[in-house]
Amino acid sequence: MSKGAADTGGNRQLSAVVIAAPQGRSGKTTVSIGLCSALSRRGLEVQPFKKGPDYIDPSWLAAATGRSWRSLDTYLMSEDAVLASFRQACQGADFALVEGAMGLYDALDAEGEGSTAHLARLLRVPVILVVNTARMTRSVAALVSGYQHFEAETSIAGVILNSVSGSRHESKLRAAVERHCGIPVVGSVPRNRSLSITQRHLGIVPQAEVRESASVIDRISSALEGCLDLDGILAIARRATASCGDNIETPAAEAPGVRIGVMSDRVFTFYYPENLEALVRAGAELVFVDSLHDQCLPDIDGLFVGGGFPELFLEELEANADLRHDIARSIEGGLPVYAECAGLMYLCSRIRWQGRQHEMVGAIPAEVEMCDRPQGHGYVAVEVICDSPWFPAGLSLRGHEFHHSRMTPSTGLTYAYGMRRGRGIDGKVDGIVHKNVFAAYTHLHALGTPQWAEAFVSLAKRERGCLRRLAN
Numbered sequence: 001m002s003k004g005a006a007d008t009g010g011n012r013q014l015s016a017v018v019i020a021a022p023q024g025r026s027g028k029t030t031v032s033i034g035l036c037s038a039l040s041r042r043g044l045e046v047q048p049f050k051k052g053p054d055y056i057d058p059s060w061l062a063a064a065t066g067r068s069w070r071s072l073d074t075y076l077m078s079e080d081a082v083l084a085s086f087r088q089a090c091q092g093a094d095f096a097l098v099e100g101a102m103g104l105y106d107a108l109d110a111e112g113e114g115s116t117a118h119l120a121r122l123l124r125v126p127v128i129l130v131v132n133t134a135r136m137t138r139s140v141a142a143l144v145s146g147y148q149h150f151e152a153e154t155s156i157a158g159v160i161l162n163s164v165s166g167s168r169h170e171s172k173l174r175a176a177v178e179r180h181c182g183i184p185v186v187g188s189v190p191r192n193r194s195l196s197i198t199q200r201h202l203g204i205v206p207q208a209e210v211r212e213s214a215s216v217i218d219r220i221s222s223a224l225e226g227c228l229d230l231d232g233i234l235a236i237a238r239r240a241t242a243s244c245g246d247n248i249e250t251p252a253a254e255a256p257g258v259r260i261g262v263m264s265d266r267v268f269t270f271y272y273p274e275n276l277e278a279l280v281r282a283g284a285e286l287v288f289v290d291s292l293h294d295q296c297l298p299d300i301d302g303l304f305v306g307g308g309f310p311e312l313f314l315e316e317l318e319a320n321a322d323l324r325h326d327i328a329r330s331i332e333g334g335l336p337v338y339a340e341c342a343g344l345m346y347l348c349s350r351i352r353w354q355g356r357q358h359e360m361v362g363a364i365p366a367e368v369e370m371c372d373r374p375q376g377h378g379y380v381a382v383e384v385i386c387d388s389p390w391f392p393a394g395l396s397l398r399g400h401e402f403h404h405s406r407m408t409p410s411t412g413l414t415y416a417y418g419m420r421r422g423r424g425i426d427g428k429v430d431g432i433v434h435k436n437v438f439a440a441y442t443h444l445h446a447l448g449t450p451q452w453a454e455a456f457v458s459l460a461k462r463e464r465g466c467l468r469r470l471a472n
Helices: 028-041 056-065 079-089 116-123 139-150 167-180 213-225 230-237 273-281 310-319 321-332 342-347 451-471
Strands: 011-013 015-020 046-051 070-072 095-099 127-132 156-164 185-190 243-245 258-263 268-270 284-289 302-305 337-340 348-353 356-359 364-370 376-384 396-403 405-409 414-421 429-434 437-440
Touching: 015 028, 015 116, 015 230, 028 046, 028 056, 028 095, 028 185, 028 213, 028 230, 046 056, 046 079, 056 095, 056 213, 070 079, 070 273, 079 116, 095 116, 116 127, 127 139, 139 156, 139 167, 156 167, 156 230, 167 185, 185 230, 258 451, 268 342, 273 284, 273 451, 284 451, 302 342, 302 451, 310 321, 310 342, 310 348, 310 356, 337 342, 342 348, 342 364, 342 405, 342 437, 364 429, 376 429, 414 437
Parallel strands: 015 095, 015 127, 046 070, 046 095, 127 156, 156 185, 258 284, 258 302, 302 337, 337 437, 348 364
Antiparallel strands: 011 243, 348 356, 364 405, 376 396, 376 414, 414 429, 429 437
């Protein structure tokens, strides 16, 4: 049984908090990284989660804890799937940290469906609010009080003050919150530029791109450990009424029947851990491929090319012509390939950026141009409009997208998705189907689209059999 856990007949109450904020860019990611690392240093097993569609922030939380992160999103998956994933991931953990997204109550509709507050209530976990207090004193109490009472059933149990200018500033802020809001201040983080991580687009850079990421985490943890009331935070976390069943059975995986390559390196970093695990459960052995250094594909029966920032590595990707040509030959030979966003871009003929163009795989007859502004951003809803080995026509799917590129495809391409929400390729369609390739701007989550992994592995098995018969 985990440290500090009460035995409740196989289901124990879990210590957990949601780290949220009144708005984005308030410092909740930095606080979450520091808290995860500091508690791990105390010897606790910390399980990190991220609310919403995000690959970047949780990659840092995973590095800070040494445990695989999980995504919790009530748009992409059902509430039952969210709860099951949460409980299963928390097996063996002492503490669960859920980093929120945007502002606490920001949502898709006026009712608040899908907000961080909605998730906190679903999980039955208290919220600690990180407040950027720059140019603010007593007004912090009015802000926090408003958040406490906006949806009173949301348990805001503590406050972390961020961007505090000094001891006098802190005293005024602390007195206002504790007097008028009735909840404790469990952290005071000074204004400190050294705590920041390099920003890109809407957030920080992926952890896999930062060679010195371990030292960055150590720096944040060391700076914040003395600023956070860890005992006070743990006391709040113990108020969670979420349960974790350490006797939950993990679904048995099929015996490996195919080998699926996963392009995983500094370029292609956007993979939900749940998606990779779903492929394994469906009967795949995963083989990791480096797009920058491997000169040919290994012996695989399928290839998964995820998201990332290929525009930052265009010269290196172009220089590895041997791998690009081998992928193109394999696709022409029938290799099943599933690609999302950056993967779609990589499979196209070329990418143009900053007045230069770079040759890519060329399996999809289309050109990609990088733009200064997002071309697609947010949640996606699609209807499958043509049958393919991947999805049957008529199926409705949910996903998300975030891309700064636009595509100029050749005529005659087949599209799997009709857009109901989101941009996709042109606001009307997404999901190019070419031979055994399925490539889209839309990212899917296996907990919301469980048939994806099964279809991928099934197609890989079928094509492997065909290719083996042809070879003989």
